């Protein structure tokens with residue numbers, strides 16, 4: 001049976017414990033035949049990236065942990081000579097630290113940038129799935145064990161089926177078929193604040209209708225006059241804001257390549 005990682009982005013607090021734990025486990029520790037020591041600087045086999053969406057004051061931030069995807073169709077295996085990269089029976093992909101010496105092409109082969117070059121050892125290096133721990137009775141890799149929120153999960157792929165269902169993988173177009181699955185990566189949002197410029201008051205309960213390609217979303221402004229349409233796919237959207245007694249406000253062709261903060265939106269009262 002194959003192992004898999006599941007990373008729930010909604011549960012990630014951005015504490016970087018996983019990144020630090022991986023460093024602690026592998027930097028200057030020789031786990032041959034799984035891996036030679038990771039250098040103290042320049043390599044992050046577990047790497048947390050932060051992502052800021054929107055503009056002030058409608059800003060959201062999320063964090064994503066990255067590691068080797070232990071791909072079913074691993075470009076690094078294909079690029080290696082002499083079987084220097086191999087897949088274990090449990091699905092974990094390992095760079096053999098003896099056979100891979102001098103094989104810099106392995107670094108370039110990975111579509112995820114998960115392989116680092118150790119100049120001093122002339123060696124490509126990456127996440128080992130902490131196979132040295134798993135083979136000695138440990139249930140979890142260090143990064144997963146260090147995660148305080150349960151954002152990182154690891155186990156038999158079949159046992160994680162409920163979490164994998166509906167999850168996504170990074171760069172599916174690469175055809176790598178990763179064994180690292182991601183849940184709840186936020187999509188784009190469209191947001192704004194609706195107010196009455198004469199009263200200088202926000203408008204609560206304004207009906208906001210969003211349309212794109214025949215699909216429709218509806219939200220109402222909250223007690224701050226704010227509305228949010230969350231987790232939108234990239235596309236073109238038309239928005240109308242309707243409040244009884246006010247002129248309808250229209251926004252056409254809003255593009256969600258990035259999140260859209262429409263800012264403060266004045267609504268004019270209809271003529272009596």
Ligand code: SF4
Nearest residue numbers: 068069071075076110
């Ligand atoms: S993520 Fe990169 S290094 Fe890891 S298995 Fe896939 S191709 Fe190989």
Ligand code: SF4
Nearest residue numbers: 022046127130141143
């Ligand atoms: S599984 Fe081990 S080697 Fe891989 S990122 Fe986690 S701690 Fe680092």
Ligand code: SF4
Nearest residue numbers: 012013015016018147
């Ligand atoms: S340890 Fe868990 S919560 Fe902290 S950054 Fe890593 S995945 Fe996120």
